[in-house]
Every structure is written in C-alpha cells, then in structure tokens.
Amino acid sequence: MALLEIDDLHVSFKTVDGIVRAVDGVSLSLDGGRTLGIVGESGSGKSVTAQTIIGLTRFPNATITGQIRFDGRDLVSMPTDDLRGIRGARIAMIFQDPLSSLHPFYRVGSQIVEAIRTHEDVSRGTARRRTIEALRSVGIPSPEERFSSFPHEMSGGMRQRVMIAMALALRPDILIADEPTTALDVTVQAQVLELIQALRDDFGTAVILITHDLGVVSQMADDVAVMYAGRVLEYAPREELFAAPEHPYTWGLLQSIPRLDAPRTERLSPIAGSPPSLIRVPQGCTFHPRCPYAPPPAFEVEPELKESSPGHLVRCHLPVEERKRLWQSLQHEHPALR
C-alpha cells in the first residue's frame, strides 16, 4: 500500500471574481523512500495540492473534497487539532522563501528546539543536542555557534538548510519541498538538491518535489506528474516521461526550454497563448485552446487520465498510436528532444 494516496482531490476558493478551481480532480500516490516530482507553471495547482496535504488551505472561503489517505486516516476530513500532530512530525514541508518561514525575532536553534518539543516529550538539553546534530547533518559549519544566529544573519542557502534541518529533526515520513531552490543561485541550488537526495537515501524519507524546472525534476524525481489548470495531464516514471512523453503540453514544455546538452537552435518553439483563468476553465480538454493537435472531441468533452502503458497515465483524446507518431516526428524536427 502506498504511503500517501491522494484521491480525486478538489480545492476551490470563493472570491469576489468567482470560484477559483485551483485543484480539480487530482489523484496521486507516493511510496516510501520515493521522490514524486510535480511540475507545472504558475496556476497549475501544484502548490495548492501540496499545501492541502497538511491542511494549509483550510481557509473560510475554501471548499475541499476528496480524500488524502495517510497511515490509514483521511487528512482531508481530519480535525485541525489532530492534523497538527502529523504536520511537522510525520509530514514536513519546506517553502521557496525560507526567510518568510523562519521567525525573525528568534534564534534559529531555539526555533528548531521548539519544533522538537512541540511534538516530542524530551528535555530542553536533549532537544538542543538533536538540533545541533540536525544542523550539522545539513552541512552548516560550526553548528554550535550557528545555533544562536538570527535568520537575517544567514545567507539564502544557509536558511534553506536550516529549514531542511528543522523539517528533518523529527524524522518525518514525507518531506514536501515546494520550489525549494527557486530563490537560490545555481551553485547553491546544486548543494541543496544534493542534500535533499542524501537525506532521502539515508533516512528513507519520501519526497514530494514541486517545481517549474524540468531540469530539477529530471535530476531528482523517480516519478513525475505534469499539472495544468488544476489537473494532472501526464504521469510517468522519470525516464519514460522524458524519453517518451505523450501529452502535447509536456511536448510544449520540453520544446520551450533552451537545452544545454544539445546544439543551439535558431528559434524556440513556444506553446501558443497563455494558461487559462481558473475561474473560467475552457470547456472540454483544458489545454485544447493552446494545443496544435486537438481533435474535435477535445473541444467538447474533457478526456480522462488513462493508462497508455503500465504506469504511464495520459489525459488526452488523441489515440495512443497517433501520439507516438507525433512525438517521433517532433524529435525528428528538433534534435534537442532526442
């Protein structure tokens, strides 16, 4: 049985402009020790999905339906008090901007001590020892001294390490990382990604990695879900997704990025148009207004997420054979996709 199972999750928010359907029927599962990458552009629903897992979207204007099964219980219907026992201790989350997740008035060490003592009945001294251990394990130099630093005294990369140390001090089963390296420079990003990978390997922590960067996903994830307008459009093991993607949106993303490992091209092939409003989502396939291949049914009926080969799910009306043929001709046209 999977460690975490998201089943037909819907999250919508009532706003003055109308109902924003941020997540609209997402089903995903995560096994222990694996890394699930969720890629998508802004407004695809990737962050809302992740935040809903630990109850961070329980706003008065939010409607949440569906199930999130973890350890035999449903997190969607769980009372907030019970969820607090799971949040942090069993499922931890790190965010894009570590500065806004750390309290500016407290020393970083005491913030981690507090997190430990909130969930476990240990003495102050034990918690302090474990905090220093955690800071050391994420590669913070002289952790005894850094224990007493304030967040503003640290660099961005250092703060993200503190967040990871806090997340892992309680040995959670799942680490949710929402764009953990987007605000960091590329050399520091490499350090943080390496750290997350090492912790997964050492402690068997399962990771949900949310990012807009296909390169980061390709380096980190075992399985990848591609999200668009609150839905999963494609789901596959990493190798399969990058070698034989089947959804026109995934093709569009791959064609949009300049590649470092391929010859330079004259022009990129962007996806036409822009992502839809989540208040007025297009009828039929949500991607059809931007899809160069949309067959007539895509204008009327939304396709289901169907298995095209074992473990590879695609939400598209095009016949499987047609998709394979189109991808091959795209690769033929664009050597960078090979």
Add this chain to the structure above:
Amino acid sequence: MAVAAARAPSAEVTDNLLAVRDLVKHFPIRKGLLQREVARVHAVDGISFDVRRGETFGLVGESGCGKSTTARLLTRLLAPTSGSVVYDGEDISSWPERRLRPLRRDVQMIFQDPYASLNPRRSIGTIIGEPLRLLGVADGRERRTRVREVMERVGLNPEHFNRYPHEFSGGQRQRIGIARAIVLRPKLIVADEPVSALDVSIQAQVLNLLQELRDEMGLTLVFIAHDLSVVRHMCDRIAVMYLGKIVELAASDRLYTHPRHPYTGALLSAVPTVHAHPGGRRRRVVLEGDVPSPVAPPPACRFHTRCWKCQKVCTEVEPPLEPKGPNDVAACHFPLSEGEVDALIDRPAE
C-alpha cells in the same frame, strides 16, 4: 580579438558600438552622525569588454556578481566611480544628465520585473508613448499611430491602448516593456533578466520576440541573465562575472564546450539538465559555501576561497584576463584542462 583590455579607447568609429574600460562602481556604506564612510560595496570592480555592432553580448553570473550594476552603468542610469563607457566613439561615463537625454533615443533598457517597472496608474498606450513624448519625437495622432504599430509588432492588441498594466498577464507586461524600449527605434538595448519572472512557455515566446526584433531592427543587444541555457541560446559572446570581475569571456559555443575558468566549469556543472536516459546523470562538482561578501572580497583571485584548484599563488597574485584558447580569455592561474572539463559537464554538440 575584441577583448584586449589594454587597448586604449579611441574616438574613431569602429566595429564596436560599446567599449568598456576598467569600469568600477563602488557603493559607500555610511554610518553614524557624520555619515562617515565605513566600508564600500565593490559591486563592479574593474571590468573591460567591447560589444560589437549587431551582436548579442551576454553577461552571466550569480546574485551579487555585479551584472545588474553593469547594466545600469552601460545605460548611464548610474554614474561609474571610475573607468569609461565609450558608446559609438564617445565616452559617456561622465556626461551630465542633460547631455544624456539625446542618448536615450539610442540606448534603451528592459527590466526583469514587469510588475514593478510599469506605472500602475498610466494606460499602456501612455506608458509606451512616454519616450516619444519626453524626447519630443512625435505628438498627438502621430504618437498614437506609432504606439499602435509597436503594440501590434510585439503581439499586443492595439485596441487595448487604454487599458492599465494590472489587466495584463506577466508575459504581456513584458511585451509592454519591450514595446516601450523599441518605440524610439534604438540601436542598443540592455535587457536585465527579461524572462526570469516568466513561466517556461511564456519565456520562450518572449525570447523569440526579442530575437525577431533584433534581426528586423538590426539591434545590438546586451543580454543579462542568471540562466545559463537561456544566455547560450540568445548570445554570440558571453562574459562570466564573479564578485565584480569578469572571470571569463568567450564566444558562446566555445564557452559551453571548452570552459577555461573553474568557476565557469562549476556553474555549467551545477545546472540540472533534462536527461531522458538514466546513464546521463553525471557527478557534479558542488561548490562549497556561498559567494563571499562584495564588501570585503577575497584578495588576489576572488574565486580562490571556493576553488578546488586553488594554490598558494592564487591567494597572492590576481590572475589577469588573458587568452586561454581561440576566442576565449579567462582570468585564472590554473585553467581547466580538457580532461577536467569532461569530468565536469556533458559537452553539447557544437
């Protein structure tokens, strides 16, 4: 070779639209009642390069390397502490604001944040037409006609002339910024991280637009970004900056296949690339620590505190920017060998 730092800038018209020599910008940090200067941020610390007519010249580096300050010095939104910026044969580095005005017709800038760089209380027609008004180039109906033409060219609907910035998406706002930059038909555009705030699919649209405009209008482009794959895609030649210095300057293809400076190698190695095949993942060199503070940059070679090839000489003598291969200059005592490059990166096909 256009990078000969020693050559004195001359007033004659050359192939170079822009010649930068020993450019320095320090920002003083002041404290106390008397506002005494207690330290200086060495944002740009002696850089020299040329930008040829019609080329796209790239500046890459991590935050704090001085690339944005360089952009503002080239367009004279900032005055340099010392050094010269020769634009089209004239040294503009110490020109007063009044004298710079006509230059604004030739030199324009595109900014990173399409939210912060547009006045929210002006209609986009007014925003795009503002340079025409300020420089007295076109009035009334003529101005409106030119603005509509430019809007059409960058892919905005001219009927949206009277709308306000908040009614547009990030990608469209960047098109507005581009329209404002090209409305005077400039010769040089300095684009500072023009696509960093945009989603992947929109980023490609804007990059294509910039390339089309460059080709149509014969623009010279200085393109600044932290994304190495975007810079490679756009640029003919690229300078890599680290802590206010240029550490390597090379033709685009050369830089990505034969990096000479260890910092360039480390940067390229750190970029996560899309790999379909599991064997494609290579051991990356992961640089330790963070970029040191530009208030007190390390002596001699500024990269020595993070460099795995560092020797004693690197901490004592600053390496000059000198030729290390065809179309390639780097500032390093121990440049990378071909074997070391193979261990660092998957070389793209040339």
